[in-house]
Amino acid sequence: MLSLILDLCEKQQANASLSKRDCAALRKAGKRFEKITGLGLIFEFERIEVNASYDLIRLWKAIRNLPEFGHAGSGIHRLFAQMMKVFKLNKVSRPSARNYYNRKEDE
Known part of the structure; x- marks a missing residue:
């Protein structure tokens, strides 16, 4: 199969x-x-292309900072990994997306 x-x-x-x-x-x-x-x-052909990649990552960071995901081991990082599979971020590599997502403060 x-x-x-x-x-x-x-x-x-x-x-x-x-x-x-x-x-x-x-x-x-x-x-x-x-x-x-x-x-x-x-x-691969089902992935959704996103032109505003940094805006989407910024929204994921906002979700991560919600009170529901405040404690360690809440699974929010697994959610981010799954979202990286669903969305094809244009002009952003996966490592740079992870670095941007894990940064402490927004610029």
Whole structure:
């Protein structure tokens, strides 16, 4: 199943699009993989491009500072890691996004 997912993703990257049949097969295999492993799959072509990357990171920092996430081990860093998978930050690398997110004060 994982090999099918990887093959279809490679095919999608090579052709820049998949047929309806392949899209359905990819979606079905992805849902089955999620059900078996309990992990969510986010394909590269599904990621949302964000032009205002620093604004989005600033909003994540504001969420981190909410009272609900005040204690250590609250899982807010896992949320940030998942959001990095969902959004494709334009003009910002992942390491610089993490550094900006973990900075103490906004500039």
